[in-house]
Amino acid sequence: MNWSIRPDKRFRLALGSFVEEYNNKVQIVSLDEETSEFIPRSIFEHPYPTTKLMWIPDTKGVFPDLLATSGDYLRVWRTSDNETRLECLLNNNKNSDFCAPLTSFDWNEVDPNLIGTSSIDTTCTIWGLETGQVIGRVNPVSGHVRTQLIAHDKEVYDIAFSRGGGGRDMFASVGADGSVRMFDLRHLEHSTIIYEDPAHHSLLRLAWNKQDPNYLATFAIDSMEVIILDVRIPCTPVARLNNHRSCVNGIAWAPHSACHICTAGDDRQALIWDIQQMPRQIEDPILAYSAEGEINQVQWSSTQPDWIAICFNNNLEILRV
Structure with a gap:
């Protein structure tokens, strides 16, 4: 699930199905402002479940309207009001019938021609896209490998670009070896x-603070705790958020505030935390929402910062903060 950040498409979301077989789907929904309801705009077939999907981070609306998905490969789709079609399939392993599934990816906000992917084969790959800005004609999108590196000792589960250092060149990854590494x-x-889990439990996801690139959040597999890290103080968490009663599945920093983060998990809870009192212990969240099922995704809208989207079972809900 991912919010669009184009100024003319700010009430739009892309959603991926999770069915443990080949045939899956991606659906695009948007708000009908007359009825105040989200309605389906497009649906298309996708091989295997999407491990992540993400709209191009185009805040000015100057690039083609692109959506990327990861699964067996990285795919880039071009969307319009009428259809969604595949623009390119990016495969870095052309000499083998075997593909190492991609666990996640991130689209660089400062330079939308860069996408980084993480894979179970221990590598991260940075792709360079040739998207072309919209200047009256439609150019095909293509991509090439900028670099591939062995990032961890085991599977890599997530990758995210940082806004630090100019916002283009710094990224971090987490993986099955229990470490957070910065590149x-x-x-x-x-x-x-930056951090190693004391018990070497796999770290599943990471997210950079949107306003202060010194901070990032991560959590381990089957853990009820979210860890906040400060890159200036490696290896020592500056905060632990542990009010969940079952495992955490998702984290999302506020797009407009450096001190707020939303966490969600199998306890059906979406919790918003105020972390400005760090490094003092943070006891309780400031807001809580109970869903009707185990929450597996959370996304905070950057164009509409008082809206948070969550997914549980086969439902999408929009929460107003």
């Missing part, structure tokens, strides 16, 4: 380990 595209010969 710089300008100096890929080494990485910095």
